[in-house]
Structure formats: C-alpha cells, structure tokens
Amino acid sequence: MRAFVFPGQGAQTIGMGKALADAYPAAKAVFEEVNESLGEDLSGLIWGGDIEELTLTANAQPALMATSMAVMRALEAEGVTIEAASFVAGHSLGEYSALAAAGAITLADTARLLRARGLAMQDAVPVGVGAMAAILGLDLAAVKQVAAEAAQAEVCQAANDNDPAQVVVSGHKAAVERAVEIAKAKGAKRALLLPVSAPFHCSLMQPAADAMARALADVKITDPKVPVVANVLAQAEADGAQIRGLLEQQITGAVRWRESVMYMAAQGVTDVYEIGAGKALSGMVKRIDRGLTTTAVGTPESVVAVAAAMNK
Structure with missing residues (x-):
C-alpha cells in the first residue's frame, strides 16, 4: 500500500x-x-x-x-x-x-x-510576542511536561509531534524560551528557537x-x-x-x-x-x-x- x-x-x-x-x-x-x-x-x-x-x-x-x-x-x-x-x-x-x-x-x-x-x-499574534522551539531527543510525553513547567500562566504547548526525537513547542516567547532551558536540563540533545514569524498550532x-x-x-x-x-x-x-x-x-x-x-x-x-x-x-x-x-x-x-x- x-x-x-x-x-x-x-x-x-x-x-x-x-x-x-x-x-x-x-x-x-x-x-x-x-x-x-x-x-x-x-x-x-x-x-x-x-x-x-x-x-x-x-x-x-x-x-x-x-x-x-x-x-x-x-x-x-x-x-x-x-x-x-x-x-x-x-x-x-x-x-x-x-x-x-x-x-x-x-x-x-x-x-x-x-x-x-x-x-x-x-x-x-503581534510579531515578537510568540515563538516556537524544536526539542530534540525527548519524546512527546517528556516535552509536554517541559511545556507545562515552562508555561507559568502563559501559553506553552507541544505543537508538532514530528518524529520520536523531535517535538516542537509553541506559545508566548518567554515561555518558549523557558522551555528551551528546561528541556536542556532534562537531557534534550538540542533545544533551539525556530526562525518562524508566529507561534503556530497553539491556543x-x-x-x-x-x-x-x-x-x-x-x-x-x-x-x-x-x-x-x-x-x-x-x-x-x-x-x-x-x-x-x-x-x-x-x-x-x-x-x-x-x-x-x-x-x-x-x-x-x-x-x-x-x-x-x-x-x-x-x-x-x-x-x-x-x-x-x-x-x-x-x-x-x-x-x-x-x-x-x-x-x-
């Protein structure tokens, strides 16, 4: 097929x-x-x-x-x-x-x-308010935990579950930046902000x-x-x-x-x-x-x- x-x-x-x-x-x-x-x-x-x-x-x-x-x-x-x-x-x-x-x-x-x-x-979303970041080396469940921890009353969500080792988070810029640091601390191979103009696939x-x-x-x-x-x-x-x-x-x-x-x-x-x-x-x-x-x-x-x- x-x-x-x-x-x-x-x-x-x-x-x-x-x-x-x-x-x-x-x-x-x-x-x-x-x-x-x-x-x-x-x-x-x-x-x-x-x-x-x-x-x-x-x-x-x-x-x-x-x-x-x-x-x-x-x-x-x-x-x-x-x-x-x-x-x-x-x-x-x-x-x-x-x-x-x-x-x-x-x-x-x-x-x-x-x-x-x-x-x-x-x-x-006004330019600069939102962001997205790719988290490499953590699975979806782990990235959802990272996003929840990073949100802190802002929006931070798992947006793209691309493959077993790449999940993208999306939301408010500060929250996404926190997610990058939290993911690194939790053992992500890489965590980096993406060059996108808006925080797609989130609330x-x-x-x-x-x-x-x-x-x-x-x-x-x-x-x-x-x-x-x-x-x-x-x-x-x-x-x-x-x-x-x-x-x-x-x-x-x-x-x-x-x-x-x-x-x-x-x-x-x-x-x-x-x-x-x-x-x-x-x-x-x-x-x-x-x-x-x-x-x-x-x-x-x-x-x-x-x-x-x-x-x-």
Missing part, C-alpha cells in the same frame, strides 16, 4: 517547481491558475524572487501547495492518479495540498484559503481559527477520492463535512505527524511518496518507522522514475 504525503512550511526554495512547469504543460497550468486565483504573479516570486519574501507565511503556504499540485499533475500526465495511494496526508498546510490532490477542494479555492490562512496566522492562534472558520464556510468541500489522515485526529477521514471542522481545529491543534505515520503503517502502508518541495517529511517518516520506504517526488526525473515503477 502507498501513501502520498505533502510537505509543510519550511520546505520552500526559490525555483521550486520550475523544471516541472517547463517539462509538463499541466504542471505549468497549476501555477497559472494559482496566479489567477490570487490576482498576482506568485510563480514569479517562487521562481525568481527573494527567499525572505517567499518565506512570508502568506506566500509560502500557497506556493508550497502549488508546487505539490504541479507534481501531482505531472504524475497524472505520466499515468499515475491520486487513486494510486491508499491514503494522503500533509504536514500542517500540507493537509490542504493533500485535500486538493484528493479532489476535496478545488485548486483555486485551496490557493485562496491558504492565502487567507497565512495572513490570519500572521496577524493572530494563541484562536483568532486565526475564527478567521478560517469564516473562510471555510464559503468553500465547497467534497468527499476526497482517497482518505485523508487528518493532523488533529492522526487517523483517516473521508467525509467532506467533517473535514471542514478539522481544518478549523488544525490552526490551534497539534500536528500529530508521528501518530499519523504510525496509523498509516498500521493500516498496511509500506511505501510513502513525498509530493512537492524538499525531503523533510521523508526523513521524519524514516525516523518514525524504518520499515517504510520513502521517495521524494519533486523533479521531472523523479516523476518519470516513480511513474515507470508504478505503471509496471
């Missing part, structure tokens, strides 16, 4: 998806449709802009989704459809890419939702969750062609009506990536394909379950190779 997984923020690079757009008209059409839906030349920024501007949350989110969808269109041109996967899943914003790939939300609506999501998440994001509830209310969400393993559930959901609420919860809820991968493996998944920019999820998947085979698909060459293997 196969799973297609879709990367989240941090995977963005200048030039991502350009070779695919040059090689596949259907991939180029993805970027053109995203440009049109947003009313701007996002592909120009992706392919020839400034990395700091691309990294802004409101740009990175639709840009990464567009790149993932360009890979999907290239795969389709080579005869591989989304139904080749038994499950799809995405890391944070990647869940929107997964839903678009599975046909639950149109490409144009997904781009507009992610622009709204990025702006809402950026605006939810400070409630204003963004409210904004997304309004944005999602205006969008048609249908049942996905392939079950989506939702971040907040760490299990599959195939009901479009339920997915709307899960996307709202995802803004303040933890990204349960480790459990999501374990769930897919328990259902019989053996091969995981990372669809889009970078290889970050492939590394996490291998650390979660070494028995899983991972393949990053983000270039024309990788598309051709994967299609040849699947079409045998």
Whole structure:
C-alpha cells in the first residue's frame, strides 16, 4: 500500500517547481491558475524572487501547495492518479495540498484559503510576542511536561509531534524560551528557537481559527477520492463535512505527524511518496518507522522514475 504525503512550511526554495512547469504543460497550468486565483504573479516570486519574501507565511503556504499540485499533475500526465495511494496526508498546510490532490477542494479555492490562512496566522499574534522551539531527543510525553513547567500562566504547548526525537513547542516567547532551558536540563540533545514569524498550532492562534472558520464556510468541500489522515485526529477521514471542522481545529491543534505515520503503517502502508518541495517529511517518516520506504517526488526525473515503477 502507498501513501502520498505533502510537505509543510519550511520546505520552500526559490525555483521550486520550475523544471516541472517547463517539462509538463499541466504542471505549468497549476501555477497559472494559482496566479489567477490570487490576482498576482506568485510563480514569479517562487521562481525568481527573494527567499525572505517567499518565506512570508502568506506566500509560502500557497506556493508550497502549488508546487505539490504541479507534481501531482505531472504524475497524472505520466499515468499515475491520486487513486494510486491508499491514503494522503500533509504536514500542517500540507493537509490542504493533500485535500486538493484528493479532489476535496478545488485548486483555486485551496490557493485562496491558504492565502487567507497565512495572513490570519500572521496577524493572530503581534510579531515578537510568540515563538516556537524544536526539542530534540525527548519524546512527546517528556516535552509536554517541559511545556507545562515552562508555561507559568502563559501559553506553552507541544505543537508538532514530528518524529520520536523531535517535538516542537509553541506559545508566548518567554515561555518558549523557558522551555528551551528546561528541556536542556532534562537531557534534550538540542533545544533551539525556530526562525518562524508566529507561534503556530497553539491556543494563541484562536483568532486565526475564527478567521478560517469564516473562510471555510464559503468553500465547497467534497468527499476526497482517497482518505485523508487528518493532523488533529492522526487517523483517516473521508467525509467532506467533517473535514471542514478539522481544518478549523488544525490552526490551534497539534500536528500529530508521528501518530499519523504510525496509523498509516498500521493500516498496511509500506511505501510513502513525498509530493512537492524538499525531503523533510521523508526523513521524519524514516525516523518514525524504518520499515517504510520513502521517495521524494519533486523533479521531472523523479516523476518519470516513480511513474515507470508504478505503471509496471
């Protein structure tokens, strides 16, 4: 069994998806449709802009989704459809890419939702008030204890359970800084603040969750062609009506990536394909379950190779 997984923020690079757009008209059409839906030349920024501007949350989110969808269109041109996967899943914003790939939300609506999501998440907390930190070498239970100890009447929560040795905390800056020191004292291999613009996936994001509830209310969400393993559930959901609420919860809820991968493996998944920019999820998947085979698909060459293997 196969799973297609879709990367989240941090995977963005200048030039991502350009070779695919040059090689596949259907991939180029993805970027053109995203440009049109947003009313701007996002592909120009992706392919020839400034990395700091691309990294802004409101740009990175639709840009990464567009790149993932360009890979999907290239795969389709080579005869591989989304139904080749038994499950799809995405890391944070990647869940929107997964839903678009599975046909639950149109490409144009997904781009507009992610622009709204990025702006809402950026605006939810003033710059400098919140922070996130990666804790390496402690498991989820230990990091939850660290966060609780560090909170001291502020917000500090486990936000991303990425793999057995990497959990990210999010919340008020001072609380997150305390968590870094407490984690080091408790034996973390490393604990470091992340270069992010807001404290994602914690209760400070409630204003963004409210904004997304309004944005999602205006969008048609249908049942996905392939079950989506939702971040907040760490299990599959195939009901479009339920997915709307899960996307709202995802803004303040933890990204349960480790459990999501374990769930897919328990259902019989053996091969995981990372669809889009970078290889970050492939590394996490291998650390979660070494028995899983991972393949990053983000270039024309990788598309051709994967299609040849699947079409045998």
